[in-house]
Amino acid sequence: MENEEIEKVASMASIDLTEEEKQKLEGDMENILDWFSRLDEIDTEDVDPAFQPIEIKNEMREDKVEKCLEREKALENTKNKEDGFFKGPSTG
């Protein structure tokens, strides 16, 4: 993974990195990805991926309104609020 690619991935992941961090990550990633390539030797032909460790069935519940977190409670953990809403940066 080269510096350019690190920048691309960091931008996708929305994380600002310093030059020093980028350089350190370049070395780390090379090591880690090299280690991952060991899996290439394992035959996984006709093996289904295991997204979960046990079988999980979809369960539906009745569609009815229940009590949920009150608006003031939900807003308690931030200073950035206005008129009962969260305030965030511009999406433009």
Added chain:
Amino acid sequence: MVSSRDRAPGDILKYSGMSVSEFMKKDVDIEDFYGKLKNRLKKMEKMGYIRPVDYNISEKGKLGGLPFTLKDSICSKNDPTYAGSKILEGYKPPFDATVAKKIKEAGGVIFAKTHQDEFAFGTASTNCAFTTPKNPWDTERCCGGSSGGAAGLSVALDLPHINLGESTGGSISEPVSFTGAVGLTPTYGTVSRYGLISFANSLDKIGPITRSVEDAAIGLDIISGKDPMDQTTVDTEGNYAKDLDGDLKDTKIGIPEGYFKISGEGVSETVKEAVKVLEDLGADIQKVELEMTEAALPAYYIIAPAEASTNLAKYCGMRYGMEEDPEGSFREYFSKIRGKGFGDEVKRRVILGTYTRMAGYRDKYYLKALKVRKKIINDFKSAFKEVDVLAAPTAPIVAPCIDEIEGMSPVEQYKLDKLTAPINLAGMPQISVPCGFHRDMPVGLHLMGDHFQEKNIIKVGHRYEKERGSIKYPEV
């Protein structure tokens, strides 16, 4: 070994060595007990184990005021909950996690949050943004991770209590093996994760960390069960602490030899002696081969960060935790906050997890790892057709020094999970029980079982523990 009752400091002598079941049965003077507990908190904080929270003493319910701690990634109403991260500093959840609710309803008292690696990303709790828990046996050494604070507290606090930890790839078993505590990781889906700050959804499991197998089983009884707030939970029979005293005559125990070869000689020999004890108790010991052992760790380190990188997308300087004036574009603002708020290991894993899911790499890494995971599950399923329980070392080495950990490369640190990653990828239950010492540091015996067969590992662990006798814990 000498009983801890013989040598506890005077002021807590009355409660020293008391088990959780004794606490629940006895008529404890609750005011007096909590006075003693309070006197110990400063020291426990200084050792890097806890962040105390406000609590009200109660002696109602079947737990009669039994003290609990929660790992810093488990939410409890109005208690600071940071998951070891600067990005969540200041966060006070307006709700209880299901496990916290269950504890309170049963009459338990949550008195602290325990320190951990940031978002549970680590094997030594050295990635915690606030402190590093010190090993009670040797303060130069780490407590393991990521539930390091809980594992340290269990041994250092000589008063009956239950700590709840969380394991994704071994974060309950590995730290308890380093501190000489007992850690029980249940089958995936046995305990609700509603209110747990997620690391990896297909891997996370909440479980108790205690001083004994019975205490851990009692803990699991309190927190397990189906929960409409977590779709992955299942109905289980419970009653984990019932009928613990079985013999091992009809129990088949498998020995995966590869696990012993991976481990250092001292650790390997210590665990072999424990296996000999199980054999003398009548268990049928058999060798088993687990072909996929070596492949599990790289597969784990693809799957877990891939899931984590999506889970951590919500931490962006809005709604809770670290925040600034939300100026500029959303992309600039989110990236700035995440750059400031996340520590090195979190950045590394988010970048890694984003990369392995990217178009062009998804098949090579992410899907490949999930297929390897399927083979690992099949590997264990075949073994459990032959045996009831697998016994092996929990961690390949004893607790390393904090300095040593800081000098290791990421891959070297990841390798501390080598023996716990396979069973965690399979979502199967496991318990680590201290079984002796190497270089004066505790060694863990890892007992692993098939899905929902907690009772098997609890029975073997409890029987072993009885034979081993009590441990002389260090004075902290």
